[in-house]
Amino acid sequence: MRSLTDRPLPDLLRPALRWETGLAVAVILILVIGSAATPAFLTGNNLFNLGLSNGEIAIMTLPMTLIIISGEIDLSVASILGMSSALLGYLWSKGWPMPAIFVFVAVVGILAGAVNGVLVTRLRLPSLAVTIGTLALYRGIATIILGPNTVSNFPTAYTNLGINSVPFTGNDMTWSTLIFIVLAIIFGVVLHATPLGRSIYAMGASAEAAQFAGIRVKRIKTGLYMLSGLICALAGVLWTFRLDTAVQNNGLGLELSVVAIVLLAGVSIFGGKGSIIGVVLGVLAFAGIQNALLLTNFNQEATGIVTGALLLASVFLPNAGLFLSSASRRIRRLSQS
Amino acid sequence: MRAVLSPRRQQRPDEAASRTGSAALVERVFRIRESGIVVVLAVFVAITAAIQPRFLSATNIQFILVDTTVIALLALGETMVVISRNVDLSIGSVLGLSAYASSNLFGPHPGIPIPVVFLAGLGIGLACGVVNGFMVAAGRVPSLVVTLATLYIIRGIDILLFSGKQVVSASLPDAFLQIPRSTTLGIPNVAIAVAVVIGMGAYYLRTYRSGRELYAIGSNPEAARLAGIPVGRRVFTAFAISGAIAGLAGVLWAAQYGTIDTSAGTGYELQAISAVVVGGVAIFGGSGSVIGAALGALLLSTITTALYVLGISPFWDQAIWGFLLIVAIALDRTITVRLTSALRKRRTRHA
Numbered sequence: 001m002r003s004l005t006d007r008p009l010p011d012l013l014r015p016a017l018r019w020e021t022g023l024a025v026a027v028i029l030i031l032v033i034g035s036a037a038t039p040a041f042l043t044g045n046n047l048f049n050l051g052l053s054n055g056e057i058a059i060m061t062l063p064m065t066l067i068i069i070s071g072e073i074d075l076s077v078a079s080i081l082g083m084s085s086a087l088l089g090y091l092w093s094k095g096w097p098m099p100a101i102f103v104f105v106a107v108v109g110i111l112a113g114a115v116n117g118v119l120v121t122r123l124r125l126p127s128l129a130v131t132i133g134t135l136a137l138y139r140g141i142a143t144i145i146l147g148p149n150t151v152s153n154f155p156t157a158y159t160n161l162g163i164n165s166v167p168f169t170g171n172d173m174t175w176s177t178l179i180f181i182v183l184a185i186i187f188g189v190v191l192h193a194t195p196l197g198r199s200i201y202a203m204g205a206s207a208e209a210a211q212f213a214g215i216r217v218k219r220i221k222t223g224l225y226m227l228s229g230l231i232c233a234l235a236g237v238l239w240t241f242r243l244d245t246a247v248q249n250n251g252l253g254l255e256l257s258v259v260a261i262v263l264l265a266g267v268s269i270f271g272g273k274g275s276i277i278g279v280v281l282g283v284l285a286f287a288g289i290q291n292a293l294l295l296t297n298f299n300q301e302a303t304g305i306v307t308g309a310l311l312l313a314s315v316f317l318p319n320a321g322l323f324l325s326s327a328s329r330r331i332r333r334l335s336q337s
Numbered sequence: 338m339r340a341v342l343s344p345r346r347q348q349r350p351d352e353a354a355s356r357t358g359s360a361a362l363v364e365r366v367f368r369i370r371e372s373g374i375v376v377v378l379a380v381f382v383a384i385t386a387a388i389q390p391r392f393l394s395a396t397n398i399q400f401i402l403v404d405t406t407v408i409a410l411l412a413l414g415e416t417m418v419v420i421s422r423n424v425d426l427s428i429g430s431v432l433g434l435s436a437y438a439s440s441n442l443f444g445p446h447p448g449i450p451i452p453v454v455f456l457a458g459l460g461i462g463l464a465c466g467v468v469n470g471f472m473v474a475a476g477r478v479p480s481l482v483v484t485l486a487t488l489y490i491i492r493g494i495d496i497l498l499f500s501g502k503q504v505v506s507a508s509l510p511d512a513f514l515q516i517p518r519s520t521t522l523g524i525p526n527v528a529i530a531v532a533v534v535i536g537m538g539a540y541y542l543r544t545y546r547s548g549r550e551l552y553a554i555g556s557n558p559e560a561a562r563l564a565g566i567p568v569g570r571r572v573f574t575a576f577a578i579s580g581a582i583a584g585l586a587g588v589l590w591a592a593q594y595g596t597i598d599t600s601a602g603t604g605y606e607l608q609a610i611s612a613v614v615v616g617g618v619a620i621f622g623g624s625g626s627v628i629g630a631a632l633g634a635l636l637l638s639t640i641t642t643a644l645y646v647l648g649i650s651p652f653w654d655q656a657i658w659g660f661l662l663i664v665a666i667a668l669d670r671t672i673t674v675r676l677t678s679a680l681r682k683r684r685t686r687h688a
Contacts, residue, residue, distance in 0.1 A: 125666050128424070128481075129620040132607055133662035140656025147652050248652075253604065256426075260485060269479045299500055301599075305493030311486035315478040 019266030022317065023281040026310075030285060034292035041295055044172040048165060052242065054287040055176025056081065056235040056251070060258045061265075062180075062187045063228035065279045068262055069191070070221055071204040071271030072120060072127040077232045078254035079138035080112050084236030086142035089151030089246020098158060105233050112138055113229020117222030135255065143248040151246040162242030176238050180283075183231070188276035196220070204271030260307055261286045264314045285310065371629045373668060374616060378636050385643040392646045395523055401635075401642050402528035403517050403593065407432075409531055409634040410586040411609035412616065413538045414466075414579030416630040419613055420542070421575050422555040422622030423480035427469060428583040428609055430491035432602035435461045435587030437495060440504045440597050443513070451513055458588035459581050465491055466580015470573035480576075488606065496599045506595030516592040527589065532631075534582075539627040551575060555622025611658070612637055615665040619673075633665075 034041040060077050067074050084105045091101045112134070119130045166173045191197035203210035203217045211217050240246050265282030267274030286307065293303045385392045411428050418425045439458035442449050469487055473480045506514060519526045542548040550571050554561040562568050591597050610620075616633025618625025640661065641654050 119663065119667070123667055123670060125670055126620045129614050129666050130663065132610060132614070133659050133666060135607065135659070136611065136655050136662060137659025140654070140659050143652045143654075144656055147650070256485060256488065260489070263482050263485070269482055299497060301500060302493040302496040304489035305497070308486040308489030308493065311482060311489070312472070315482045316472075316476055 019314070019317070020275060020278045020281060023264075023266065023278060023285060027281055027284045027288060030288040030292060034288060034295070037292065038295045041292060046291065046295070048172055048174060050287050050291045051174040051177035052163070054283065054290070055174055055180060055242075056239045057254060057257055057261065058180045058283045058287070059176065059183060059235050059238070060232055060254070061261050061279050061283060062183050062276070063224065063231045064258050064262050065265070065267055065274060065276065066187065066191065066200055067127075067221075067224050067228055068259075068267050068269065069204045069271055069274050070200045070224055071207060072221060072224075073131060073259070073269075074113075074116060074127065074225060074228050075131040075255045075259070076112070076116060076134040076138055077228060077258055078251045079135045079142070080109055080229055080232035081236040081239060081251040081254065082142040082248060083112065083138045083145075084109055084233035085240045085246050085250040086145040086248050088237055088240050089149075090145045092154060092246075093151050098155070102237065105237060106230055109229040109231075109233025109236075110226045111229070112233075113226040114222065116229070117225030120225070121218035121221050139248070139252070142250075146246065146248045149247075152244050154241060154244055159241045159244045162238060162240075162244070176242070179234075179238070184276060184280050191276055200224070201272055204268075204273070206272075257286075257307070260311050264307075264310050266314060371617060371626065371632055373672065374629060374632045374636060374665075378632065378639065381636070381639060381643060385647060389646050392643060397642065397646065399520065399523070399525050401638055403525045404642065405631075405635050405638040406517075406525075406527050406531045407586045407590050407593065408605070408608055408612055408638065409535065409631045410582050410589065411605060412612040412630040412634045413535050413627055414582035415606075415609045415613050416616075416618050416625060416627050417538070417542065417551060417575040418480070418579045419610075419618050419620060420555045420622055420625060421551045421572050422558060423473060423572060423575070424484065424610070424620075425466075425469065425576060425579045426481065426484040426606045427465065427487040427491055428579060428586075429602045429605035429607075430488050430495065431462050431465045431580055431583040432587040432590055432605055433599065434465070434491055434495040435584040436591040436597050436601045437499050437504060437599060439584075439588045440509060440513075440591035441499070443510060444504070444508050447510070451510070451516075454513070455585065455588050458584045458591075460584065462584015462587065463577060463581040465584070466577040467573075469580060470576030473576060474569040474573040492599075492603075499599050502598070504591070504597040509591075509595060513592050514595055517589070535627055535631045542627055547571060547574070552623055555619075555624075557623075608637070609634075611662050615662055617665075617669055619669075620666075636661075 031042065040046055060081070064074060064077060087105050087108060088101055091104065092098070096104075116127070116131055116134055119125050119134075120127045161175050164175070166175055166178050191200065199210065199215045199220060202213065202215060203220065207217050236250070239250055243250075261282045262274075262279060263269060264286065265274065265278040265280075267278065289306050289310070290303050293306065294300055382392070391397065411432065415425055415428065435458040438461055439454050442454055442457060465487065469480070469484055472478060472483045476483070517525065517527050521529065542551065550561065550566045553564065553566055554568050554571055558568060587602065590601060594601075612633035613625070613630045614620055614633070615636060616625065616629035616631065618630055637658060640657060641651075644654055644657065645651060
């Protein structure tokens with residue numbers, strides 16, 4: 001039996017080297033630095049705004065996480081958001097009742113995801129290429145639906161969902177934040193505590209091995225794309241109500257932010273690795289930095305620099321951990337000889 | 338493996354002898370991946386011209402050619418990267434930074450020679466490409482993540498430096514703005530220049546050892562490494578070239594549009610990748626050609642113009658574009674699968 005102290009350095013360091021741990025430290029640092037820089041940071045009002053401006057992105061990271069862990073990618077998410085927003089606006093302007101619109105938009109979202117899923121799994125096309133195609137296609141459909149028009153004047157009962165706070169939370173929590181929390185718990189349980197979740201990891205590690213182990217890879221992947229479509233449609237509805245505006249370019253370019261958060265959260269772009277906790281922390285880090293920079297009068301459009309730098313850190317730091325462990329192994333070998 | 342050998346696979350003597358001349362010709366044409374896109378392009382042009390003869394007017398063709406140049410250039414660099422089983426998402430941001438920084442030189446230095454401005458753009462792009470290439474090759478991290486990060490960072494630098502400002506055409510010399518408009522024998526000079534650059538790129542990838550090695554790396558990086566190919570160095574070079582070309586395209590963009598702000602080139606990375614994929618370059622590397630990618634760019638720009646000429650609302654552009662992209666990927670996949678199985682069958686027959 002080896003005692004704890006005999007164990008090689010990397011084993012001891014492993015929990016500390018977990019990406020999620022680092023991310024948690026980063027989030028705490030952002031909170032500390034942010035609140036030191038400006039007292040406005042840790043106020044309920046500011047947290048409310050933070051949740052408001054990042055709610056839809058946060059919600060879309062969840063299905064993206066599952067898809068990337070399963071070894072694929074979905075770049076069409078922001079276009080599905082835009083398409084459902086355009087559809088919502090168009091149908092409302094045509095006098096459809098709101099509940100019927102919701103059902104219709106949800107079905108279209110699921111169908112949009114199903115198209116992605118079928119192209120990727122049945123035709124065996126690379127998901128990167130397919131979803132760049134549907135990114136253009138779905139955004140194009142949004143443009144055809146609305147053209148240059150803008151639809152607003154949605155009923156206040158609904159737009160309130162976009163800007164009001166959840167009752168009993170003391171004006172601190174937006175509906176989109178609540179939806180994100182509920183979905184994150186569901187996604188977390190499914191991914192980490194059910195056979196389905198294990199299957200998703202398995203097919204991300206090796207689709208072929210998963211297939212041979214009896215996992216219905218194609219069916220699950222198609223299902224994940226449909227889920228992603230549905231959730232992005234929901235995000236589109238939230239977005240529309242928050243801004244009280246349906247235009248064809250709602251959420252344009254958001255797919256890269258969503259992917260950036262998921263990768264920042266330590267999910268491997270090659271699939272098979274990552275956790276929902278990490279993604280929740282990634283969302284917090286992303287939103288926290290955006291918000292802290294906003295309060296400190298940093299050029300708001302340039303916050304992408306920080307997102308980009310964090311993204312680079314997310315791929316280089318784990319490698320640095322590997323480098324560290326291989327270096328320590330080498331030192332041990334030298335000291336033994 | 339097919340791609341590593343040569344785009345036109347060398348025929349074994351027994352194979353050549355057993356086939357009649359015309360069948361071999363048909364097969365050879367079929368096997369050139371670009372033929373599909375040429376057919377699509379021809380059909381598209383024919384239909385549009387039949388409905389609206391004005392489509393084939395000299396001015397319109399000139400317009401399409403000039404309009405294609407920027408994306409075709411970007412697609413050239415992207416092809417080299419994609420062939421090596423990587424992707425460069427940062428080129429739109431590189432184009433934006435280069436377009437602003439280089440055309441901004443005319444303000445304080447009105448007499449600066451135009452070639453110097455092009456060199457400046459090229460240098461900015463090269464610097465960005467070198468950073469990308471270094472991180473991907475030396476850091477051994479996925480290029481999708483690295484270039485997604487630099488997409489944000491380079492655009493952010495652009496915004497930090499030039500936010501709220503604008504280069505207007507009044508501050509640019511006439512000679513610079515005339516670049517996209519000058520023609521030789523009716524053909525726009527930029528189109529000729531870009532065609533020459535693409536020709537050089539095609540020749541390099543096809544003939545040079547280091548060019549062929551990019552295909553080998555894309556087909557199977559591990560095998561390429563074992564075969565003694567300096568994978569890191571080749572990938573680094575591909576990214577450096579892609580960046581430099583994007584920088585060059587930025588200056589061209591500035592000359593074409595005349596008004597430049599920090600949003601220049603946003604989303605161009607996806608357009609370039611679309612052109613590359615429509616042009617038959619496999620997104621996971623190892624096969625495809627620069628000519629195909631250039632034809633892809635030409636097709637996309639032809640479609641946009643054709644819709645305009647036909648009086649179809651430009652709001653249909655993007656949807657048709659996306660649809661075509663998906664069809665192109667699916668077709669390419671089907672052809673590849675068919676060809677592979679046909680080749681396998683023939684091999685067993687001759688064995």
